[in-house]
Amino acid sequence: AQTVTQSQPEMSVQEAETVTLSCTYDTSESNYYLFWYKQPPSRQMILVIRQEAYKQQNATENRFSVNFQKAAKSFSLKISDSQLGDTAMYFCAFGLIQGAQKLVFGQGTRLTINP
Amino acid sequence: NAGVTQTPKFQVLKTGQSMTLQCAQDMNHNSMYWYRQDPGMGLRLIYYSASEGTTDKGEVPNGYNVSRLNKREFSLRLESAAPSQTSVYFCASRYGTSGNNEQFFGPGTRLTVL
Numbered sequence: 001a002q003t004v005t006q007s008q009p010e011m012s013v014q015e016a017e018t019v020t021l022s023c024t025y026d027t028s029e030s031n032y033y034l035f036w037y038k039q040p041p042s043r044q045m046i047l048v049i050r051q052e053a054y055k056q057q058n059a060t061e062n063r064f065s066v067n068f069q070k071a072a073k074s075f076s077l078k079i080s081d082s083q084l085g086d087t088a089m090y091f092c093a094f095g096l097i098q099g100a101q102k103l104v105f106g107q108g109t110r111l112t113i114n115p
Numbered sequence: 116n117a118g119v120t121q122t123p124k125f126q127v128l129k130t131g132q133s134m135t136l137q138c139a140q141d142m143n144h145n146s147m148y149w150y151r152q153d154p155g156m157g158l159r160l161i162y163y164s165a166s167e168g169t170t171d172k173g174e175v176p177n178g179y180n181v182s183r184l185n186k187r188e189f190s191l192r193l194e195s196a197a198p199s200q201t202s203v204y205f206c207a208s209r210y211g212t213s214g215n216n217e218q219f220f221g222p223g224t225r226l227t228v229l
Contacts (some may be wrong), residue, residue, distance in 0.1 A: 004157070018132040045158075045205065066160035091157050100146055101209060102173060103218065105157025 002027045002094050011093045013082055014114050018020035021077045023092030031097040034068065034075045039089040039108075048090070050074065053097075079110075079111075087113045116141050120206040121206050127227045129198045133227055136191040136224050138206030142179035147189035148174075148218065149181060151202040158205060196228045 005037045012017045025034070035115075036048040051059045058066050067076045079086055092106040092115050117195030122137045140147065145166050150173075151156035159185075161193040170181050178200060180192045193200060203225050207218040 006157075009155075043182070043203065043223045045207075047217050053172075084194070100163055100171070101216075101218065102148075102160050102163060103150075103158070104174075105159070107155060107157050 002029070002032075002096075004094050004103045004106040006109050008109045009107070010110045010112070013090050014115060015082060015084060017082055018078065019082055019111065021079075021090050021092075021111065022034050022097070023058075023075045023077070023106055025073050025092070025094050025104075025106075027073070027094065029096055030103040032067070033095045033097060033101075035093040036066070036075075036077045037091045037093060037105075038086075039091065040087070045091075049077065056090050057059075057112055060087065065110065082113045084113050084115060087111060117143040118142065119206055119208055121204075121221040121224050123224060124222065125225050128193075128198060129229050133192070134196065134226075135192050136204055136206075136226075137188070138221060139188045139190065140206075140219070141187065142208060142210070142219065144210050144219070145186070146211070147183065147205040148209075148222075149189070149191045150205045150207065151175065151200075152205060152223075153202050159212075161191065161204075170196050173218045178207070179182065184190035193226075196226075200226065201228045202226060218229050 019078045034051045038046045063080045091110045095101040148163045149161040167186045176215040206221040
C-alpha cells in the first residue's frame with residue numbers, strides 16, 4: 001500500500017516571498033503520478049500541478065514548481081512570488097498509472113500568506 | 116458546464132438515520148469517486164466507479180454503499196449513520212479509466228451525525 005506524508009502542518013510567509021512545502025511518499029511501484037491540490041477556504045479542491053514519475057524533468061506551472069526526487073521519494077512544491085490568494089490547505093497526492101487512479105492523500109499543509 | 120455537483124451541501128443526521136448523498140457530473144467522464152475528509156487528515160477514498168456499471172471499494176468503505184446510476188450520477192448511501200461518519204464528503208470524476216487525467220472535485224457535503 002502507498003502512503004503520503006506531509007510533515008509541515010502549518011506554514012506562514014509574507015506576500016511575495018518564496019515558500020516550499022514538503023511531501024514524502026512510500027511505494028514499491030515504479031509507474032505513478034504525483035499531484036499537488038489546493039483547497040482554499042471555499043473547500044473546493046483544485047489541481048495545482050502534477051508530475052509523472054517516469055519524467056526526470058520537474059513540472060512547472062507559472063509560479064508553481066516541484067522538486068521531484070524519485071530515489072528519495074520526495075515531492076516538494078515551491079511557490080514563488082506568493083500571493084494572498086495562495087492562502088489555502090495544500091495536499092500532496094499519489095496515484096498509480098495503471099487502473100482507476102485511486103488517489104492517496106497526505107495530511108495537508110495549511111499555508112497562510114500574510115500581507 | 117456545471118462540472119461536478121453535489122447535494123446537499125450540509126446535512127445533520129441523528130445516529131441510526133439513513134441518507135443518500137447525490138453526485139452528478141456533466142463532463143462525460145467515465146470514472147467517479149467518493150472521498151471523505153476528516154480534520155487533520157487528507158481525503159480518503161470510500162468507493163469508486165471506474166466506468167458505468169462498475170463499483171469498487173476504496174480505503175474506508177465500511178458503513179457505506181454506492182450506486183452508479185448512469186454515466187452522470189454516482190450516489191453514496193449511509194444506511195445507519197454513526198457519529199464516526201461525521202465528515203466532509205467529496206465526489207470527484209475523471210475522463211479516463213487509467214492514466215493521469217485530472218480528477219475534478221465537487222464542492223463537498225458537510226455531514227454531521229449526532
